[in-house]
Amino acid sequence: MNGALKSLASSVGGAVLAIAETIGGAVTLLFRILRALFPPRYDAEGVWRSFYNVGVKSYPIVVMTALFVGAIMVIQTAFYVKKTGATGIIGYGVGFSVFAEIGPILIGLMFSGRVGANNTAELGTMVVTEQVDALRALAIDPLPYLVVPRFLAMLGMLTLLMVLGDLFAIVGAALTAQLLVGFHWRVLVADLLQSRLLDEFTMGLVKAACFGISISCISCYFGLAVRGGATGVGRAVNNSVVSNATAIFVIDFVVGYLYSL
Amino acid sequence: MSGDAVIVCKGVGKRYGRKWIVRDIDLEVRAGELLGLIGPGGHGKSVLLRLLAGLATPDEGEVRVRGKNLADIDPFELAELRREYGYLFQNYALFDFMSVADNVAFPLRQAGGVEEPEIARRVKERLEQLGLGEALDRFPSELSGGMKKRVGMARATIGEPAIVLYDDPSAGLDPVTSSKIFRLVRTMHHSQDDVASVVVSHDIDRMKVICDRYVMIFEGKVLFDGPEEAIEGADPMVGKFFFGSLGQSSGAS
Numbered sequence: 001m002n003g004a005l006k007s008l009a010s011s012v013g014g015a016v017l018a019i020a021e022t023i024g025g026a027v028t029l030l031f032r033i034l035r036a037l038f039p040p041r042y043d044a045e046g047v048w049r050s051f052y053n054v055g056v057k058s059y060p061i062v063v064m065t066a067l068f069v070g071a072i073m074v075i076q077t078a079f080y081v082k083k084t085g086a087t088g089i090i091g092y093g094v095g096f097s098v099f100a101e102i103g104p105i106l107i108g109l110m111f112s113g114r115v116g117a118n119n120t121a122e123l124g125t126m127v128v129t130e131q132v133d134a135l136r137a138l139a140i141d142p143l144p145y146l147v148v149p150r151f152l153a154m155l156g157m158l159t160l161l162m163v164l165g166d167l168f169a170i171v172g173a174a175l176t177a178q179l180l181v182g183f184h185w186r187v188l189v190a191d192l193l194q195s196r197l198l199d200e201f202t203m204g205l206v207k208a209a210c211f212g213i214s215i216s217c218i219s220c221y222f223g224l225a226v227r228g229g230a231t232g233v234g235r236a237v238n239n240s241v242v243s244n245a246t247a248i249f250v251i252d253f254v255v256g257y258l259y260s261l
Numbered sequence: 262m263s264g265d266a267v268i269v270c271k272g273v274g275k276r277y278g279r280k281w282i283v284r285d286i287d288l289e290v291r292a293g294e295l296l297g298l299i300g301p302g303g304h305g306k307s308v309l310l311r312l313l314a315g316l317a318t319p320d321e322g323e324v325r326v327r328g329k330n331l332a333d334i335d336p337f338e339l340a341e342l343r344r345e346y347g348y349l350f351q352n353y354a355l356f357d358f359m360s361v362a363d364n365v366a367f368p369l370r371q372a373g374g375v376e377e378p379e380i381a382r383r384v385k386e387r388l389e390q391l392g393l394g395e396a397l398d399r400f401p402s403e404l405s406g407g408m409k410k411r412v413g414m415a416r417a418t419i420g421e422p423a424i425v426l427y428d429d430p431s432a433g434l435d436p437v438t439s440s441k442i443f444r445l446v447r448t449m450h451h452s453q454d455d456v457a458s459v460v461v462s463h464d465i466d467r468m469k470v471i472c473d474r475y476v477m478i479f480e481g482k483v484l485f486d487g488p489e490e491a492i493e494g495a496d497p498m499v500g501k502f503f504f505g506s507l508g509q510s511s512g513a514s
């Protein structure tokens with residue numbers, strides 16, 4: 001009994017320590033990135049390359065996720081609309097959840113699974129194959145060279161992709177409304193546009209920007225902290241994905257709460 | 262032959278976990294000198310080389326390069342010093358997102374001051390010299406181990422560094438290419454005055470041709486430090502390692 005309690009306490013303690021270490025590491029990295037941004041000292045060509053890589057890697061899944069998010073929300077909302085007869089709510093219902101909640105969360109999660117995990121693996125591999133040391137040996141600071149471009153690319157790209165995602169979510173919603181629910185797509189889109197969802201739209205973008213920051217910092221942190229060969233890389237990718245998902249939920253909650261004030 | 266001390270280690274120790282990998286290392290690398298670092302596998306040569314380049318920080322003692330303690334100087338001074346270095350990694354450490362030509366050109370591009378056509382010319386020349394003229398546009402993942410080593414060699418030497426550290430330059434290479442590599446080490450060493458070179462290798466026969474002085478690392482300590490002539494009077498281990506078959510590969514003895 002006592003032993004079980006002790007081991008429970010030590011594993012809880014260990015988990016708390018691990019969380020604190022991750023937050024500490026990622027936040028420290030964020031400050032170092034910000035310091036490298038003002039005044040700018042980073043590899044401009046690398047920034048473009050990162051934007052391109054991140055964009056190419058992630059836009060297909062963002063588009064696909066968005067189409068489904070729109071479709072699902074129409075089906076869900078239509079259920080209540082049919083039940084209550086409140087047809088005026090369908091545009092708002094779809095728009096609100098797509099722009100402000102489900103859209104950002106799902107797109108953020110997909111982005112983190114695709115780009116964040118990939119980034120941790122890439123940097124981790126560079127660490128274990130001594131490529132990062134090779135940069136340092138050539139007097140190149142890995143932070144402005146490797147991390148800052150990824151940070152800017154993830155921040156910028158995820159925000160842009162959220163706009164794209166919102167558009168495709170509307171497309172998905174309109175198609176589903178027309179084809180499956182028996183609701184004219186024009187009515188849905190007109191209703192949606194009239195619902196004055198600007199706040200929800202900007203909230204989604206703010207969330208996306210925050211996700212971009214957290215995904216880049218967390219994934220770079222885990223990538224650069226890799227120890228111990230290929231298994232170390234695997235472990236880091238795993239930790240990175242889990243931490244990113246957690247961070248996404250926390251940020252979503254905090255931003256949502258702040259908007260509700 | 263040899264001049265001022267370029268790198269000085271005083272009581273340097275490095276540990277991973279509780280285990281000291283190297284300890285109490287006192288060592289000088291002098292300008293104009295080609296130093297051979299020898300010793301059995303796993304006894305700390307690569308770790309020491311990383312300490313000499315400031316890629317690892319000592320847990321004990323200090324490493325001074327041109328009089329400056331690497332642990333004390335600010336990042337800009339450190340970057341300034343590192344620009345003088347060329348480093349060949351034991352496991353190549355090629356940038357896998359760049360072609361061979363870009364890997365080799367990288368130090369020149371980063372240092373700046375050389376025009377792109379001139380970079381291309383020098384890169385091609387160096388790679389041809391190492392028998393890699395055909396590999397310019399290939400990627401590191403498409404090369405054999407020995408080819409990667411040679412690309413690493415080209416990258417380490419392209420900027421004509423004043424301090425060059427080679428970690429096992431001939432590992433995995435055939436005898437002809439090995440001789441070529443050692444010849445390049447010597448050519449690089451004499452390409453300017455006062456180059457300081459350190460070669461880690463198990464290829465003692467080829468080292469004998471080019472090295473001025475030897476340091477033997479045994480169980481993380483300096484067991485011998487001196488020219489070939491001084492080996493007779495030293496610990497018998499050194500003579501056995503140096504003249505015996507121990508140097509070639511531990512499996513053969």
Ligand SMILES: Nc1ncnc2c1ncn2[C@@H]1O[C@H](COP(=O)(O)OP(=O)(O)OP(=O)(O)O)[C@@H](O)[C@H]1O
Pocket residue numbers: 277282300301302303304305306307308309351
């Ligand atoms: N990052 C590390 N973490 C833990 N131990 C390490 C690390 N790097 C090296 N070691 C240990 O340090 C010891 C010395 O390793 P080192 O690579 O310096 O050997 P070496 O003399 O270069 O051998 P070889 O001739 O085979 O290249 C080894 O026992 C190795 O296990």
Ligand SMILES: [Mg+2]
Pocket residue numbers: 306307308351428
């Ligand atoms: Mg070694």
